[in-house]
Amino acid sequence: MGQTGGTATGASGTNGTVGDMGVGSTTGGTEGCTSGPYTVQFGEPQMLQAGANAQGVAVADVDMDGAIDVVATSRDDQETWTYMGDGAGQLGNPIKFSLTGVQPFPTELELGVIAGDGVIDIAYLAEGLSPRAVQRRRGIANDGTWGVPVSYDDNPTAFRMADINGDGRLDLVLTAQSTLFARLGDANEDFGAKGPILDLGVAVQDLALEDFDGDGDLDAVLGAFGQVRVALGDGQGGFAGGAILSLNGLVMGIGTGDLTGDGDTDIVAVTAGGNSDGASLFPGNGDGTFDVLVPVTVQDGPNGIVVRDFDRDGIDDFAVSHTNGTFVVRLSEGGGSFGNSLVKTCGNNLRSIVAADLNGDCVPEVLATSPTDAKICILWSE
Numbered sequence: 001m002g003q004t005g006g007t008a009t010g011a012s013g014t015n016g017t018v019g020d021m022g023v024g025s026t027t028g029g030t031e032g033c034t035s036g037p038y039t040v041q042f043g044e045p046q047m048l049q050a051g052a053n054a055q056g057v058a059v060a061d062v063d064m065d066g067a068i069d070v071v072a073t074s075r076d077d078q079e080t081w082t083y084m085g086d087g088a089g090q091l092g093n094p095i096k097f098s099l100t101g102v103q104p105f106p107t108e109l110e111l112g113v114i115a116g117d118g119v120i121d122i123a124y125l126a127e128g129l130s131p132r133a134v135q136r137r138r139g140i141a142n143d144g145t146w147g148v149p150v151s152y153d154d155n156p157t158a159f160r161m162a163d164i165n166g167d168g169r170l171d172l173v174l175t176a177q178s179t180l181f182a183r184l185g186d187a188n189e190d191f192g193a194k195g196p197i198l199d200l201g202v203a204v205q206d207l208a209l210e211d212f213d214g215d216g217d218l219d220a221v222l223g224a225f226g227q228v229r230v231a232l233g234d235g236q237g238g239f240a241g242g243a244i245l246s247l248n249g250l251v252m253g254i255g256t257g258d259l260t261g262d263g264d265t266d267i268v269a270v271t272a273g274g275n276s277d278g279a280s281l282f283p284g285n286g287d288g289t290f291d292v293l294v295p296v297t298v299q300d301g302p303n304g305i306v307v308r309d310f311d312r313d314g315i316d317d318f319a320v321s322h323t324n325g326t327f328v329v330r331l332s333e334g335g336g337s338f339g340n341s342l343v344k345t346c347g348n349n350l351r352s353i354v355a356a357d358l359n360g361d362c363v364p365e366v367l368a369t370s371p372t373d374a375k376i377c378i379l380w381s382e
Contacts, residue, residue, distance in 0.1 A: 033312060033362035034312075035312060036311050036314070037311040037313035038310075038311050038312050038362055040310050040311045040329070040342065041342070041381070042342060042344055042380060042382060043380050043381075045327070045344055045345075045346035045347075045377050046377070046378045046380060047346060047347060047370070047373065047375040047376070047378075048070075048091070048376045048378065049094060049375060049376075050072040050074060050081045050094075050369060050374060050375055050376045051072070051073075051074020051076070051081055051374055052074055052075070052076035052374050053077075053374065054072050054073070054074055054081075054369040054370065054371055054373075054375060055072075055073050055074070055075045055106065055107040055108065055109070055351065055352060055369055056107055056108045056109025056124060056125075056352050056369065057071070057072045057109065057352050057353075057354055057367055057368065057369050057376055058070075058072075058110060058111045058354060059071070059111075059354050059356040059358075059367070060111040060112070060120050062082060062084065062111070062142060062143075062144055063142045063143065063144075064118070064119075064142050065087075066087065067084075067085045067086055068087070068356045068357070069082060069083060069084045069144075070082070070367065070376065071083075071109065071111060071122070071144070072109070072369060072376050073106040073109050074106075074374070075105050075106060075107055075127070075371070078098065078099045078100075078103060078104060078105060078106065078128075079096050079097060079099060080097045080122065080144070080146065081094045081095070081096055082094065082095040082144030083095075083376075084144070085358050087358075087360050088359055088360055089360070089380065095143065095144035095145070097145050097146055099135075099146075099149070101149060102128070103128040104126035104127075104129060104133075104135055104149070106125065106126060106127075106135075107125045108124060108125040108158070108159070108352065109122070109124045109125075109352070110123045110124070110160065110161045111123075112161050112170050113170065114136060114138065114161070114169075114170050114189060114190075115189040116189055117138075119138070119139040119140075119141075119142055120139045121136060121137065121138050121139045122137050122139065122146050123135065123161060125156060125158075126149075126151065129153065132153075132156060133151040133153045133154065133156070134152045134172065134174065135149040135150065135152075136149070136150050136152075136191070137149050137150075152172065152174075152183060152191060154174050154176050154181075154194070155176050155177070156174040156175060156176050157175050157203070157204055157205070158174070158204060158205070158206055159172060159173065159174045159175070159207070160172075160173045160207055160208070161173070162209050162218055164182060164209070164217070164218045164233055164235070165235055165236055166216075166217075166235060167184075169184075169185030169186070170185050171183065171184045171191065171237070172184075172185075172191040173207065173220065174207075175207050177203055177204070178199055178200050178201055178202055178203055178204065179200065180198045180200060180207075180220055180222065180231055181194050181195055181196065181197045181198065182194075183195065195236075195237035196237065196238040198231055198238075198239045200222060200229055200231070200241070202225070202227065202229070203224055203225070204222045204223065204224055205223045205224055205251050205252065206223040206251055206252070206253055206254045207221075207223075207254070208220070208221050208254045208255065208256050209221075210256040212230060212242075212265055212284055213232060213242075213286075213287050213288035214286050214287065216235070217232075217233040217234060217235035219232045219233045219239075219288070220233065220239055221254055221267055222254075223253070223254045223269055224250075224251060225251070226246065226247065226248065226249070226250075227244055227245060227247065228244075228245040228247065228251060228254065228267060228269050228280075228282065229241075229242070229245070230244075230245075230267075230288065230290075232288055242288050243288060243289055243290055245282050246293075247269065247276070247293060248271060248274065248276035249271030249272055249274050249276025249277070250273045251269050251270070251271055252270050252304065252305075253270045253303065253304040253305040253320075253353075254267065254268070254269045254305065255267075255268045255269075255305045255318055256307060257308075257309075257316030257318075259281060259283075259307070259315065259316045259332050260281075260315070260332070260334060260336050261314065261332065261334035261335065262283075263286070264285060265284045266281060266283050266284045266290075267281070267284065267290065268280065268281045268282070268296070268305065270298065270303075270304070270305045270320055271302070272300075272301055272303070272323075277298070277299075277301060277302060278295060278297060278298055278302070279295070279298050279330075280293045280294070280295060281293070281295075281296055281336060283336060294336040296338055297341070298320045298322070298330070298341070299322050299343070300323075301322045301323030301324050302321070302322055302323075303321050303322055304321040304368065305318055305319070305353065306318065306353045306354055306355045306366070308355045308364050310331060310363055310364055311331055312362060312363075315332045315333075316332060317330060317332050317338075318332075319353065320353070321350035321351060321352075321368040322350055323350070324348075325346060325347050325348045325349065325350055326343055326344065327343065327344045327345075327346065327350065327366055327377075327379050328341050328342070328343050329341070329366065329379075330342075346368075346377035347375055348370055349370060349371055349372045349373075350368040350369070350370055351368060352368060352369045353368040354367050355367070357381075358378070358380075359380065361381055361382075363381035364381065365378055365379060365380055366378075366379040
């Protein structure tokens with residue numbers, strides 16, 4: 001999944017994060033960070049158990065202690081695994097929670113405050129239900145346990161949580177095959193009925209949210225085979241068709257941020273298949289339109305992407321997970337140029353990817369799930 005902007009909580013989800021934040025603008029030790037640039041280097045990755053066929057990974061301050069914690073889903077064990085962080089690079093023993101009931105087989109994952117109690121809640125793609133659904137569970141006692149599931153049986157292919165109508169509540173934005181729609185958060189601390197449905201005419205692989213046209217409303221960017229599509233939000237839960245951007249291959253992940261340094265939000269997508277493995281940058285113009293594709297080299301088999309200003313120079317960078325077990329970090333030099341790749345190997349078939357500063361050194365760590373190894377791989381900054 002791609003990157004989401006503008007959530008009510010700052011919590012993060014699969015294949016992208018909003019920032020180095022948990023609830024209440026906790027920054028996991030970044031309050032004392034000065035402007036960069038910081039030197040970015042990584043040590044040998046660490047592997048943490050995450051259950052059979054580990055899939056989604058997300059970061060947020062689950063226990064409300066001011067430090068970022070890590071949550072992952074095990075599809076085959078049907079569990080969440082939560083590691084509580086101390087903000088200085090130490091993660092506690094895993095807290096395993098069984099997602100009992102109707103065998104949801106959880107994959108993609110989002111964290112955020114859905115209810116008004118300030119406690120982190122969880123939402124995940126439930127592949128085992130028929131039709132497929134997003135299930136949400138309320139957090140209990142800030143301790144990595146979750147309440148009874150509520151299912152939204154929309155047969156989704158991707159989803160994100162963000163406040164798209166500006167009422168301070170998280171909303172649920174979904175794609176179902178070729179359609180895009182939202183369920184707005186309501187006063188009952190739930191997601192309501194489907195809003196207007198936009199038919200994109202193509203099967204969607206990934207979804208991210210950001211304001212591309214500068215009107216203050218979150219828009220959607222969607223990845224499919226051979227193209228990236230932008231859908232402009234109206235601030236009330238509806239979307240209208242926007243730019244259609246062509247590229248080669250199947251989009252495996254989408255990130256958004258200012259990667260060129262001009263102040264406008266750009267799109268970067270990773271693609272695989274048909275000799276198209278790589279990253280494609282589409283510089284934004286700030287009005288919902290985009291310049292021509294700028295190719296950026298990564299490795300073969302990219303599987304996910306996260307955008308972050310790793311070196312804190314004011315220009316966003318990105319990291320990619322790969323099926324060959326490598327992390328690749330590309331630091332932007334502005335204007336569509338990138339420095340040498342920072343490459344580390346960890347496990348096999350790296351999938352969902354997020355980034356957050358877990359050790360307080362002002363450089364975000366990179367985390368990805370390895371379904372083959374039943375692990376979370378963490379690329380620690382030094």
